Amino acid sequence: MHGLAIEAPSALAEEATLAALLRCCVREVAGPRGLVWPAPPYLLLRVAGTLLRARTYGGAALRFDGPPERLEGGTWRPLTTDELVGLVETELQGHNGEFAGQVAASRDAVAAILEARAEPPADPWLASEQSLVYGHPFHPSPKARGGDGWLRYAPEAHAEFPVRLLGVREDVLAEEGDVSALEGMGRAPDGYRLLPAHPWQLDLLRPALGTDLVDLGPGPVVMPTSSVRTVYAPEAGVCLKFSLDVRITNCVRKNAWYELAGAVELTSRLKPIFDEISVKHPATRWLPEPGYRSAALGTRLHEGLGVIVRQSPWAACSPGVTPVLAAALALDAPARDSVWWSAYVSAVALPVLELYFTHGVVLEPHLQNVLVGLDASGMPAEAVFRDLEGTKLVAGRHDLGGLHPEVARALTYDAERGWARVVYCLLVNHLTEIAAAVAGQDDGLLRELWRIARGLLAKHAADLGWPLPLSDLLAGAPLPAKANLGVRWARAADRAAGYVPIANPLA
Ligand SMILES: Nc1ncnc2c1ncn2[C@@H]1O[C@H](COP(=O)(O)OP(=O)(O)OP(=O)(O)O)[C@@H](O)[C@H]1O
Ligand SMILES: [Mg+2]
Structure with a gap:
């Protein structure tokens, strides 16, 4: 986007909202119908009978250079978000009375974030977590955050706030694993244990809270990370992943009871696997989630107040290495060369493939779930x-006997679904964006980057004995791109989201 520094927040918010919706239209609406045509320097597409065009670069990442336009009465005119929403509503089957409101709410949220942003935090990792002003580039309403008061808790506005400390009677304490990091956050009365709570979630849960919990007042100050509901508690040196009954992108962010238990279960199962991975790929790190705590006061409170303890990225990285959120690097890569890219792809992609093929583990390595240590x-x-x-x-591939069937079900994917998830997250969501950031408008460099990635993946495929899905991928099989517009339009659960095929840059 041009002229970011000088445009007003409302103009920038409109530009970013239009860009994200237009990307969804290329990928999910016009693309699958064969209604997208490259016409350099433009990309042309037709939505609901209207011809649209924009100058693009960055391959599948679809970055725009200048304002998108629509053809009207033989003349190209600037396209607006509201017009594109109208075209989407005409083109897609069925009716969704919430859709336009969600897109507009996201645009308003971006403008409010831009108004509120001040100095980023001094911690470079935290600054990267809080840098995602425009959010997911392929989502129709990336920043919509239900309800009021959200700005107080917004990572992009560099919020910080104290957690609220609750006391849970020991006889109704629910916990598994190691939650020792919570104990130092305050003092609970005799017979009670400390339960930190997100203040926004407490407001949302207030009517259901009942009288079994005691309010111990504010606790340590925390800072929200990019997911909003996971916060960093610097004094305790951990992250806390809270439930938040707010829709952020496609999900209401609730820790289901079987996910609380599943996190702890996975942490103990993954430990020996990651130990083995890091012998072959010494650059590999992960963030264990050693324990959770909640209150056994009915499912609503057990899930609504359940908090997962997660290791801090600083503790995971070696001395002298700075963790930076991959999504932040996709906005602003620190280098524009193929050597940096080679190191990036080797560090990120190879362990993901090794985990899938050798160990039957499906990571979700999208831009927001990976930190790169620089x-x-x-x-x-x-x-x-x-x-x-x-x-x-x-x-x-794993013996899940002995687990509660619901916990086992929630932490299992069949091989095909798992592979689609890996390819979507790693290639479509992640590496296409990093490649676009590294290459900028240099198409020759972009092609070179994918040649390099292909070489690295092919070498790894040989090491792994050419597993069929990886061979197909290297032979140019189309990539599965998650249909975020489709799932919002259908008002379906995130897990019901389908994929649309897109061209494979490795081909
Ligand atoms: N390129 C991207 N891909 C995926 N998510 C993105 C991207 N950019 C921003 N995001 C945001 O990152 C979050 C991803 O959600 P995800 O389900 O991984 O996180 P979470 O489970 O809520 O929290 P955590 O990552 O701390 O465990 C959403 O808020 C989403 O809007
Ligand atoms: Mg995440």
Whole structure:
């Protein structure tokens, strides 16, 4: 986008909202109908009978250079978000009375974030977590955050706030694993244990809270990370993943009871696997989620107040290595060369493939779930994988006997679904965006980057004995791109989201 520094927040918010919706239209609406045509320097597409065009670069990442336009009465005129929403509503089957409101709410949220942003935090990792002003580039309403008061808790506005400390009577305490990091956050009365709560979630849960919990007042100050509901508690040196009954992108962010238990279960199962991976790929790191705590006061409160303890990325990286959120690097890559890219792809992609093929583990390595550890010269030296909610075990590859059937079900994917998830997250969501950031408008460099990635993946495929799905991928099989517009339009659950095929840059 041009002229970012000088445009007003409302203009920038409109530009970014239009861009995200237009990307969805290319990928999910016009693309699958064969209604997208490259016409350099433009990309042309037709939505609901109207011809649209924009100058684009960055391959599948679809970055725009200048304002998108629509053809009207033989003349190209600037396209607005509201017009594009109208075209989408005409083109898509069925009716969704919420859709236009969600897009507009997201645009308003971006403008409010831009108004509120001040100095970023001094911690470079935290600054990267809080840098995603425009959010997911392929989502129709990336920043919509239900309800009022959200700005107080917004990472992009560099919020910080104290958690609220609750006391849970010991006889109704629910916990598994190691939650020792919570104990130092305050003092609970005799017979009670400390339960930190997100103040926004407490407001949302207020009517259901009942009288079994005691309010111990404010606790340590925390800072929200990019997911909003996971916060960093610097004094305790951990992250806390809270439930938040707010729709953020496609999900209401609730830790289901079987996900609380599943995180702890996965942490103990993944430990020996990651130990083994890091022998072959010493740059590999991950963020264990050793325990959770909640209150056994009915499912609503057990899930609504359940908090997962997660290791801090600083603790995962070696001394002298700075963790940076991959999504932040996709906005602003520190280098524009193929050596940096080679190091990046090796650190991030190879362990993901090794985990899938050798160990039957499906990571969810999208841009928001991966941190890249940069060394003093800014080179990718380590890759840190996080978020066990999206981490799954391939069905049939692990003995899940002894687990509660619901816990086992929630942490299993069949091989095919798992592979689609890996390819979507790693290639479509992640590496296409990093490649676009590295290459900028240099199409020749972009092609070179994919040649390099192909070489690295092919070498790894040979090491792994050419597993069929990876061979197909290297032979140019189309990539599965998650249909975020489709799932919002259908008002369906995130897990019901389908994929649309897009061209494979490795071909
Ligand atoms: N390119 C991207 N891909 C996926 N998510 C993105 C992207 N950019 C921004 N996001 C945001 O990142 C979050 C991803 O959600 P995800 O389900 O991985 O996180 P979570 O489970 O809520 O929290 P955590 O990652 O801390 O475990 C959403 O808020 C989404 O809007
Ligand atoms: Mg995540």
